[in-house]
Amino acid sequence: MEHIKPGHTHPIVCLDAGHSGDYNRSPAVEEYYESDMNWTLHLLLKAALERYGIEVTTTRKTQDTVMDVYERGAASRGCDLFLSLHSNAVGSETNENVDYVVVYVPQDGSGDEIGQILADGISLVMGTRQVGRIAAREGSSGDYYGVIRGAAAVGTVGLILEHSFHTNTRSTHWLLGLNS
Numbered sequence: 001m002e003h004i005k006p007g008h009t010h011p012i013v014c015l016d017a018g019h020s021g022d023y024n025r026s027p028a029v030e031e032y033y034e035s036d037m038n039w040t041l042h043l044l045l046k047a048a049l050e051r052y053g054i055e056v057t058t059t060r061k062t063q064d065t066v067m068d069v070y071e072r073g074a075a076s077r078g079c080d081l082f083l084s085l086h087s088n089a090v091g092s093e094t095n096e097n098v099d100y101v102v103v104y105v106p107q108d109g110s111g112d113e114i115g116q117i118l119a120d121g122i123s124l125v126m127g128t129r130q131v132g133r134i135a136a137r138e139g140s141s142g143d144y145y146g147v148i149r150g151a152a153a154v155g156t157v158g159l160i161l162e163h164s165f166h167t168n169t170r171s172t173h174w175l176l177g178l179n180s
């Protein structure tokens with residue numbers, strides 16, 4: 001990783017499983033809840049990153065722990081990168097046409113390069129219909145997203161990884177497959 005902080009002998013990544021409890025049920029596949037997928041995925045990703053010698057911390061100890069978005073980002077103090085894991089939705093109905101990965105990056109450009117690399121990699125692995133992309137959203141006081149703002153406040157590049165859309169049947173089935 002290019003942006004390891006001085007004094008770190010290996011990268012340290014903070015993973016955040018987005019939401020908690022039973023949150024964001026898919027209209028396309030009934031048994032899918034975004035919150036459950038995020039939790040499963042962050043445990044798989046933690047194990048995978050550790051196999052590469054990357055140190056991993058996580059924001060929450062249990063799936064039902066409620067935590068403010070800003071606090072999640074701020075929990076990455078001392079880490080080199082903060083990743084909040086999610087799946088996206090377009091409206092509240094099933095939509096088979098929209099199927100892409102978007103990575104939300106800080107407005108200052110600090111996450112553009114790693115964000116696009118991750119968007120491309122996730123797209124390839126998931127086999128999404130449209131290409132992966134990065135986006136930044138401006139709020140009234142800096143970055144719109146609280147997790148990105150919280151991470152920035154403690155000096156960490158924070159990204160939100162949207163693993164395509166749980167309004168898309170194909171991608172929702174793919175994400176459910178993480179459980180098996």
Ligand SMILES: [Zn+2]
Nearest residue numbers: 018034086087
């Ligand atoms: Zn989400």
